Amino acid sequence: YNERMQLIEKMGGTMGAAFPHKFETTMEVEKYIETYASVEQGNRLDDKVEALAGRLNSVRVAGKTAFFSIVGNGHIVQVAMFVDLFKGTEAEFKETVKMFRRGDIVGVQGHPGKSKTGELSIFGTSMTMLTPCMKMLPKDHFGFKDQETRYRQRYLDLIVNVKNRKTFETRAKIIQFIRRYLDDLNFLEVETPMMSTAAGGATARPFITHH
Numbered sequence: 179y180n181e182r183m184q185l186i187e188k189m190g191g192t193m194g195a196a197f198p199h200k201f202e203t204t205m206e207v208e209k210y211i212e213t214y215a216s217v218e219q220g221n222r223l224d225d226k227v228e229a230l231a232g233r234l235n236s237v238r239v240a241g242k243t244a245f246f247s248i249v250g251n252g253h254i255v256q257v258a259m260f261v262d263l264f265k266g267t268e269a270e271f272k273e274t275v276k277m278f279r280r281g282d283i284v285g286v287q288g289h290p291g292k293s294k295t296g297e298l299s300i301f302g303t304s305m306t307m308l309t310p311c312m313k314m315l316p317k318d319h320f321g322f323k324d325q326e327t328r329y330r331q332r333y334l335d336l337i338v339n340v341k342n343r344k345t346f347e348t349r350a351k352i353i354q355f356i357r358r359y360l361d362d363l364n365f366l367e368v369e370t371p372m373m374s375t376a377a378g379g380a381t382a383r384p385f386i387t388h389h
Contacts, residue, residue, distance in 0.1 A: 182312045185277055189307070201285035201308055204229045207250030214290040214298060222291030222301055230255065230300055231285040231308060233337065237278055242268070244275040246305075248284065252343040256299040257286050265303050274305060281311025281337065 205213070207230055217223065232248035232255075239245075242261040247254050264271040278284060288302035315338055316322040322338040336343050357367070 182279075182310050185310060197309055198306065201231055201306060202229060203231050203285065206230075207232055207248065207255050208253045210255060210290070210300070211253055211298060214292075217290065217292050217298070219292050219296040220294045222289055224289050226290055227287065227303075228290055228300060229285065229287045230257075231283065234278060234280050234282045234284060234311075235340070237280055239275050242271070246278065246284075246286075248286065249340060252340055252347070254340065256293070256297050257288070257302050257305070258293060258299045259302045259305065263288070263301055263303055277307065278305070279311060279314070281313075281315045282307060283309035283311075 205228065210228060210230055214223075230248065230250065232250035235247040235249045235254060237244075237246055244259040246257040246259070248257055259271070259275055261268050261271045264274075266274070285306040285308050286300060286302045287304045288300045291299060291301055293299050315334075322328065322335060328335040328339075328342075336346070360367070
């Protein structure tokens with residue numbers, strides 16, 4: 179937390195600098211994957227420029243290169259940053275890529291393409307911090323598997339365990355389908371109280387059984 183506060187102070191000392199008001203995206207991560215899935219391996223489309231936003235899932239920085247994975251609505255795409263593509267000097271490149279951590283929400287602008295290994299990527303020319311993650315996320319190696327903690331911190335479960343999001347998406351679609359089906363049949367949806375207004379067990383008198 180202290181390191182992230184130092185980052186905010188370094189970025190201008192105000193929350194406005196670390197939490198920009200707006201970042202224009204050209205499409206969502208899911209649409210990006212659908213659009214450029216057919217790009218040939220090792221090819222980069224320098225004539226196209228896209229802008230994506232998402233939460234960082236992994237960070238790998240090594241010298242003049244940096245690789246990130248951003249997640250948007252449960253879909254993951256790689257961000258490949260190279261100093262020769264970056265809009266700035268080498269010093270600015272190194273200063274930029276080293277400030278990002280897992281959990282940060284970022285915006286990236288660059289060219290679509292696939293890496294030499296065939297992974298769909300966006301080759302970034304610029305990268306912007308949109309929302310820094312103030313607390314460190316659980317590491318990938320250990321994961322976030324404790325069931326009790328997952329239930330109590332569901333927001334963290336959905337951030338770290340991307341696959342669990344699919345379960346909630348399926349549940350939401352089932353509920354939407356049932357609601358839409360009954361609405362079409364002119365059923366009326368009402369909400370009944372889940373908690374009784376009468377005094378319950380908290381005011382009950384203790385007693386001893388015969389056994």
